[in-house]
Every structure is written in C-alpha cells, then in structure tokens.
Amino acid sequence: MRVLTSFGPAGYGEYGKRFMQTFLANSDADLWVYHEGQEPDLKDERIVYRNVMEVPGCREFTSSCLPAAKGRGLLWQGRNYRFDVHRFCRKSFAQCDAASDYDGLLYWIDADVEVTDRVVFPEFGSEFMQYMGRPEWHSCASFVGWDCGHPDSDNFWAAYYNIYTSGSVFVLPEWHDSYVLDWLRTNIGVSARDLAAGMHLKGPANVFDEVFTWGKHYKGNKKCIPEVH
Numbered sequence: 194m195r196v197l198t199s200f201g202p203a204g205y206g207e208y209g210k211r212f213m214q215t216f217l218a219n220s221d222a223d224l225w226v227y228h229e230g231q232e233p234d235l236k237d238e239r240i241v242y243r244n245v246m247e248v249p250g251c252r253e254f255t256s257s258c259l260p261a262a263k264g265r266g267l268l269w270q271g272r273n274y275r276f277d278v279h280r281f282c283r284k285s286f287a288q289c290d291a292a293s294d295y296d297g298l299l300y301w302i303d304a305d306v307e308v309t310d311r312v313v314f315p316e317f318g319s320e321f322m323q324y325m326g327r328p329e330w331h332s333c334a335s336f337v338g339w340d341c342g343h344p345d346s347d348n349f350w351a352a353y354y355n356i357y358t359s360g361s362v363f364v365l366p367e368w369h370d371s372y373v374l375d376w377l378r379t380n381i382g383v384s385a386r387d388l389a390a391g392m393h394l395k396g397p398a399n400v401f402d403e404v405f406t407w408g409k410h411y412k413g414n415k416k417c418i419p420e421v422h
Contacts, residue, residue, distance in 0.1 A: 194300070194314070195225055196220070197225035197288065198212065198213075198227070198303065198304040199226070199284055200228065202231070205233050208411060209226075209233070209304040211307060212303075212305070213226065213237075213304075216308045217240075218308070219309075219311050220311070221239075222312070224240050225241045229246055243290065248287065250358045251283065251286040254286075254358065255279055255283070258278065262276065262277075263277055263279040275369055276368050276369075278357075281369040284370045286357070295341050296341050296342040297340075298339070299339045301337045302335070302408075303335040303401075303412075305411045305412065306411070308407060309407060311407060312407050317338070319384065321346060321383045321384045322339050322349070322383055323337065323338035323385070324337055324388065325387070325404055326387040326388075326390065327398055330398075333398075333399075333401060334370050335410050336388075336401055336404070336405070348381060352377055353374075353377055356377070399412055
C-alpha cells in the first residue's frame with residue numbers, strides 16, 4: 194500500500210505537518226509526500242519525500258501556464274479555482290508519479306486532513322478506482338483510491354498524464370483535478386466505486402467528513418490547523 198499527499202512551502206506549516214504527524218500516529222502505512230522547494234524537517238522512516246517539480250513534465254507544464262491557467266481570467270474577479278490548473282496539476286503529477294512503478298493499492302489523502310483515529314482504508318472489490326461523488330457537484334478529491342494492479346490501470350494512468358503534457362486539459366470545461374478525474378473516469382470507462390453513494394449530499398458538501406470517521410477535512414478557508422507538539 195502507498196499513501197500519498199502533497200503541499201506547497203506555505204502549506205507545510207499551515208496544515209501539512211499536522212497531517213503527517215496525525216497520519217503516522219494512526220496508521221502503519223508508508224507516506225509519500227510530494228513537496229516543493231526545501232524538504233520538510235519532519236523525519237520518519239516511513240516518509241518518502243519527493244519534490245513534485247522533479248516529476249517529469251510538472252515543471253515544464255507549470256512554467257508554461259498563463260494567468261488564465263492560474264484561475265485569473267477576464268470574465269471574473271479574483272481567482273476562479275475551476276481554472277487554476279497551475280495549482281491543482283501538482284496533485285495529478287504526484288499521483289501519476291507514485292503510480293508509475295507500482296502495482297499495489299494507492300491512496301491519495303489531501304494534506305489539509307487531520308487524522309483523529311485509527312485509519313481504516315476502504316477495501317477494494319473488483320473496481321479499479323474509489324472516489325467520493327457529489328450528485329450536484331464535481332466529486333471531492335480529498336480522498337481517492339486506485340488498484341494499480343487492475344486491468345484498467347495502465348490505460349488510465351497514461352491518459353491522466355497525457356491530458357496535461359499534451360495540453361488537452363485546456364479543452365475541458367473545467368481544469369482542476371477533481372473535474373479531470375471525473376472526466377477520465379467517465380470517458381475512459383474505468384470500473385469505479387462511489388464511496389459516497391446514497392448519501393444525498395447537497396452542493397459542494399464536505400464529503401470526507403461524511404464518508405470517514407477517522408479524520409476531519411479542513412477544506413477551503415479552514416485549512417490552518419494547529420501543530421502537534
């Protein structure tokens with residue numbers, strides 16, 4: 194099993210370190226951490242650090258992004274997250290990298306999660322992918338799972354990586370990772386299980402807190418979490 198997450202330089206102090214500390218205290222799994230710039234100072238034999246900008250294609254893609262690809266277009270004021278591919282593509286490149294040499298179970302958890310109890314991962318049946326759907330919104334990508342030994346795996350990961358490196362992401366109606374994952378899951382036709390099926394959630398609900406009892410997702414403006422000492 195591989196569990197992975199990512200954050201930028203500011204995110205480590207605001208919430209990333211807290212996630213790492215609470216995850217390691219409540220799980221025996223290894224944790225792959227994709228960071229930018231200087232390697233975080235938290236050390237543990239189960240942590241695998243990787244600089245996301247050293248993932249093939251990531252630096253080239255982000256450096257080529259114009260303001261519109263950072264969510265700052267002419268049709269709205271401020272930042273529109275739906276088009277901030279410059280930010281959200283880092284998650285996608287990290288996920289593709291972690292899966293590139295692996296055929297086991299791979300789980301993504303956002304770093305703005307605080308783990309409050311023993312982590313229990315959802316079991317896989319015959320499906321390739323696990324996701325948290327929202328009927329009135331795009332899926333919530335704070336937790337995603339893949340069985341990288343599944344027959345759907347190679348085709349999915351090749352398409353996921355190519356949608357960025359080819360620039361095809363800019364043809365989609367939205368450019369953030371949640372929408373990209375939804376689009377790939379639907380259009381490639383991979384087998385998938387909705388972990389939130391039947392929950393009747395409204396709008397952009399905090400699905401993580403409804404699906405899992407072992408953690409709390411500080412989504413959006415709630416990201417700053419006190420550090421554990």
